[in-house]
Amino acid sequence: MSEKEHAHRGRWAGRNTGKDVVRNRIWTALEETGVAIGPAWSMIPNFVGADVAAWRLAGTDAWKKARTVKTNPDAPQIPIRLRALYEGKTVYAPVPYLTKDFPYLRLDPKKLVEKGISFELAAVAQGFVEHGERIGFEDVEPLDFCVVGSVAVSRAGGRTGKGAGFADLETAIFRELGTISDDTPLVTTVHSVQLVEDPEVVIEPHDSPLDMVATESELIITGNRQPRPAGVDWDRVRPDQFETIPFLTELKTRMLNRRKTG
Numbered sequence: 001m002s003e004k005e006h007a008h009r010g011r012w013a014g015r016n017t018g019k020d021v022v023r024n025r026i027w028t029a030l031e032e033t034g035v036a037i038g039p040a041w042s043m044i045p046n047f048v049g050a051d052v053a054a055w056r057l058a059g060t061d062a063w064k065k066a067r068t069v070k071t072n073p074d075a076p077q078i079p080i081r082l083r084a085l086y087e088g089k090t091v092y093a094p095v096p097y098l099t100k101d102f103p104y105l106r107l108d109p110k111k112l113v114e115k116g117i118s119f120e121l122a123a124v125a126q127g128f129v130e131h132g133e134r135i136g137f138e139d140v141e142p143l144d145f146c147v148v149g150s151v152a153v154s155r156a157g158g159r160t161g162k163g164a165g166f167a168d169l170e171t172a173i174f175r176e177l178g179t180i181s182d183d184t185p186l187v188t189t190v191h192s193v194q195l196v197e198d199p200e201v202v203i204e205p206h207d208s209p210l211d212m213v214a215t216e217s218e219l220i221i222t223g224n225r226q227p228r229p230a231g232v233d234w235d236r237v238r239p240d241q242f243e244t245i246p247f248l249t250e251l252k253t254r255m256l257n258r259r260k261t262g
Contacts, residue, residue: 049216
C-alpha cells in the first residue's frame, strides 16, 4: 500500500469497521466541501468556524463556572485553550499522541504571564509542549470542564474520534482517579458537516458519551443518560497502545496496585 493510500484509509483503520466507515465519510466531506483547514484524514480535523464553536461553549454556565479545563491537543481546539487562558482558567492538555515519557501538561496563565510567554503561543501544541509544566495523570487536579476532539458526533452524544483510542483511555484513567466525576461536562467542538445520525455512531463499552456539542451554527445539549466507564478496562487496551505510549505499562501497574490497596 502506498503512503497516499494508507493516509486515505486512516492511520488507525481496521480496529472497528463501523467507525472506519463513518470517519472516512466525514473526512472526505470536510475536504470536498472546503470546510477543513489543512488535511483532515487521520486527524481530529481543524475546520472553518472553530473559533465560533469555542465561543458557543464559552457562553454556557458550565464553562463560566469552570476553573480547570482539559482539552485535547489538536488544532481545532486552539480557540478553546486561548479563551480559557485569557479567562484565567488553568488548562490541562495531553502530550500529542502521548509519545513522551510524561503524559500531561499544565498551563497556568499566571505563570505564563510571569515568564513572558504569550497565550497565543501557549495555546498551540508546540507551545504548550515547550512551555507547559510536565505532569503525570495523578497530578491533574479535579477537572471542571473536559473537551475532547471528534471526527463524527451525533445529537444524542455519540462520538467517533480518529481511531487511536487516546481520548477514551484518558477519560477512563481520569474517571478511575476521580479527576472526572459523573457531573463533569464532557464536550466537543465540530463543524456541522461532522454531525451524523445517531445509528451511525458505534458506541463501545469503553466509550464516553458527550454532554454538549458546539458547532459553528449551534450549541447542542445532548441530554445523554448513558453511563461513563468507571475506570480502565486494561484487557481492552490494545497491544500497540502499550508499544507506542511510553508510560502506559508503568501507569497500569500503579493503577492496578491502587485498586488492590483501594
